[in-house]
Every structure is written in C-alpha cells, then in structure tokens.
Amino acid sequence: MAKSLTIRKGDKVKVIAGKDKGKESRVLKVHPEKSRVVVEKVNVIKKAQRPTQRNPKGGLLEIEGTIHVSNLMLLCPSCSQPTRVGRRRTDDGTRVRVCKKCGNDIDK
Numbered sequence: 337m338a339k340s341l342t343i344r345k346g347d348k349v350k351v352i353a354g355k356d357k358g359k360e361s362r363v364l365k366v367h368p369e370k371s372r373v374v375v376e377k378v379n380v381i382k383k384a385q386r387p388t389q390r391n392p393k394g395g396l397l398e399i400e401g402t403i404h405v406s407n408l409m410l411l412c413p414s415c416s417q418p419t420r421v422g423r424r425r426t427d428d429g430t431r432v433r434v435c436k437k438c439g440n441d442i443d444k
C-alpha cells in the first residue's frame with residue numbers, strides 16, 4: 337500500500353543527509369510508491385550523451401536522481417525552518433499539513 341508522503345511537488349525542502357546535505361531546494365517530482373522524490377539540483381547525475389544532430393559533440397547531460405524522503409526535511413513556508421509535518425483536519429474535512437515548529441498550516 338502506498339503511503340501518502342508529507343512532501344509534495346513544489347515544496348521547499350532541506351537535504352539532511354547524503355552528498356547534498358545542507359542544500360535547500362524545490363521538489364520537482366514525487367514517487368509516493370517508493371517514498372522517493374526528485375529535488376532540483378540535488379543528487380545530480382551526469383550522463384554521457386551521444387552526439388546527435390542537434391548536439392553534434394555529445395556531452396554531459398545533468399539530470400536529477402531520486403532521493404529518499406528520509407533524507408529531506410520540509411522547509412516551512414511560514415517560519416522557514418526545516419520541520420516535521422503534522423496533519424490536521426479542517427472544518428470542511430480536508431486534511432492540511434501543519435508545521436510542528438510554528439503550528440501554521442503548510443497548505444493554504
């Protein structure tokens with residue numbers, strides 16, 4: 337069963353482990369079934385590219401690899417702190433994410 341992630345596309349996150357530790361960036365893609373996400377400029381893999389007509393010299397293509405969500409913390413849009421995420425149910429029954437540091441809603 338796929339667990340829903342507390343990190344979503346477009347979130348700002350801080351890398352807390354691995355070779356890009358300390359970087360702050362934006363989530364580009366999420367793979368909830370694997371608990372992995374793609375973060376802009378994080379875990380960049382260089383791929384050799386064959387020469388093509390458009391790019392006759394070939395070269396190195398830089399693409400972002402996935403990173404496990406346990407290596408990331410969400411950056412709260414309200415207090416700008418890396419934080420754990422809580423959840424609460426609003427009056428109309430939707431679930432929103434809540435910053436455990438400042439208590440503000442992360443989802444507007």
Ligand SMILES: [Zn+2]
Nearest residue numbers: 412415435438
């Ligand atoms: Zn906060």
